[in-house]
Amino acid sequence: MTDAVLVFPPSYYPWFVAPGLSHLTAWLKAKGWAVVQRDANIPAIEHVLRPEALAVAGAPGHMLTGIGPALATMRDEAAHHALEPYLAAKRMIEEASTIIDAAVPDTFLIFRNTLKYISAYDARRREAVMAAVADRENHLFHDYYRDVEVPAIATLKPRLVGLSVNDHHQLIPSMVLASMLREALPDTHITIGGNLIARLKTTLEADDPLTAAFYTVVDSFIHHEGEQPLAALLEELVHGRVANRPVPQVIRFDGARPVSGPPSVPVQLDQLPRPDPEAYRPWTPEPVTALNIYRGCYYSGICSFCDINEGYDTVVHERQTDGQVKVKFRKRLRPMAQVAEDLAVWHGETGRRTFSFTDEWFRVSEMLELGEHLAARGLRACCRMGLRNVSRSQ
Ligand code: B12
Ligand code: SF4
Structure with missing residues (x-):
């Protein structure tokens, strides 16, 4: 049995990797839990653009044969450097998105470095979110969930499924997926966490019918940082509820109203294991590892x-x-010596050399310190943080 499946749902830009679930996966694995991390975002976007869907939407023949190679070109380093093949493939993907967009109720457009997904239902209103769930057959990602994601998760027989919601674009897709998982896995605890949940906390705690409806498809919401609440929730699912010890930062419906746990004590960042980046294959010429070193x-x-x-x-x-x-x-900041070790280990184990710091704050003094630690390990950082091995004398 799998203890937890952590899923990154659509929609999120396919060129980026969000590090939240990679942090949570590594944290839970370090505590001995069996965890599977799944990217449901990029596969769902590519499923929406598959030839069969384009044919139904009325796409021309050259697009039906060309879309597969065009998507593959997004990860082709040679095409990126030659530029023209990359641009031609990108143009085909953009055109394909306009054809799908015209054929479905939701908005789905890929242009420049942006993916615009907007549900036909208003993700900022609770009744509209639940209406989208009720109308899920018309949801853009429904067929991907039905044909790929739900069967794959069901095979893992998880104790818990966690969905990550960074902003409003992921809320309706997550609630629709949760509703389908609820039916396929009635005994599995389904939780939703992520940045948006911190901002919706008061709404998700509200004692009224609109909020109560959310708990018909989701067992709990976890607000703010997820490391400690998720581990505590898994403990509870395995060993039973400890009387008078509500799980921190978890909001659950107790049969009558939502009940909230207390805040967590912030985890120190030198205590975090190295994030687990392996689940993601973004539309980049080489794999990119995302990490976050401040909170x-x-x-x-x-x-x-x-x-x-x-x-x-x-x-x-x-x-x-x-x-x-x-x-x-x-x-709270992860010590630079540890960050250098993270990069060096990833580089040594997987050959990865492109790293994306998602922090909103990274001081020059700390960048210089990181560079010194990398140099001491015989590694040199380029402006885009591509790592190259150099001799120690350089
Ligand atoms: C980097 C970043 C970007 C980068 C992404 C680069 C990349 N590599 O991913 C770029 C520039 C592309 C970007 C774009 C946008 N962003 Co942005 N982004 C961020 C930023 C600064 C950091 C995200 C991050 O890495 N956090 C670090 C990780 C460790 O934290 P985390 O993801 O929150 O995960 C933790 C918890 O949330 C929780 N958790 C997460 N998932 C789960 C799941 C479960 C089950 C559980 C229990 C817990 C849990 O545990 C994790 C570990 O503690 C955040 C602000 C922030 N500080 O989070 C804004 C932020 C997420 N972005 C925001 C917005 C609005 C956008 C855009 C919509 C902007 C726009 N108008 O275009 C786009 C949307 C992109 C998309 N959805 O496709 C808002 C979202 C507001 C909201 N919540 O409603 C934020 C919060 C910034 C803000 N305050 O305005 N963004
Ligand atoms: S400095 Fe930037 S990231 Fe920090 S609070 Fe101000 S606007 Fe937000």
Whole structure:
């Protein structure tokens, strides 16, 4: 039996890898859980663009034979460097997306470095989200889920399935997938986590029928960072509920209303294992490994332009004795020596040499420190972080 299957659902740009599930997979595996990480995003996008679907949508013959090679070209290093073959393939994919877009109720367009997926239902309204679930046969990714994703997950017989939702574009696709998994795997705990859930916390805790409907397809939502809550939830699923010890950051329906666990104590980043990047094959000429070495931006409390810090455990809201709420930010950064080790091990084990730091904050002093650690290991970092072996004397 698999303990957890962690799924990255559509839609997300196919050129990027989000590191959240890679962190969670490595964390759970280090604790001894059997975990399978699955990318359902890029395979779903490619399924939408398959020749059979294009034929139904009325695409011309040359596109039906050309779409497979065009998709393969997205990962072809020689075509990237020759430029023209890459551009021709990219143009065909863009045209194919306009044909699908015209034939389906959802919006599905690929252009420049963007994928635009917008459900025909409004992902910001609870009743619309549940209406999309009820109308799931018309959902853009329904056939991919029915034919590929749900059977593949069912074969693994998981104790828990976790879906990752970074922003609103992934919410309806995740709820539709959850509803299909609920039917295929009635005994499996289905949870949804990810950045958006931190922002929807109050709504998902609301004691009203619109929120209650969400819990007909999902067993729980996990807000903020998922490492400790997921491990604690798995413990509970195996060993039973510990009385009066609700699982941190997990919101569940207790039969009458949603009930929330307490906050987690933020995990220190030197305690995290190296993320597990293997599930993803983005549309890039060589594999890219995504990693995140801070949890939050150091300007929290100073800059109020964006709400990035609200998605991390780093920020706590403490009520003072005078009733005022004070926002406190605890700096968390993975030590650069450890980051250098992560890169060196990935490079040594898999030959990977392209790394994508998804942090919103990366100080020059820390970049220089990282470079020194890499140089000490005989590795040189280029501006796009492509690693090359060099002799130690260089
Ligand atoms: C890097 C980044 C990008 C890069 C992506 C590069 C890449 N390699 O992926 C780019 C520039 C492409 C990008 C684009 C966009 N982004 Co962006 N992005 C980020 C950023 C800065 C970092 C994401 C990250 O790596 N986090 C680090 C990992 C470790 O954290 P995490 O993914 O949240 O995962 C943790 C938890 O969420 C949780 N978790 C995650 N999944 C799961 C699953 C389960 C089951 C559980 C239990 C827990 C769990 O546990 C994880 C580990 O602790 C975030 C802000 C942020 N700090 O997260 C914004 C952010 C996610 N992006 C945002 C937005 C709006 C966008 C765009 C829509 C912008 C636009 N208008 O085009 C696009 C959409 C892209 C898409 N969906 O296709 C918003 C989303 C707001 C929201 N939640 O509704 C954010 C939060 C920034 C913000 N505050 O505005 N983005
Ligand atoms: S990420 Fe940028 S905009 Fe957001 S709080 Fe930090 S400095 Fe401000």
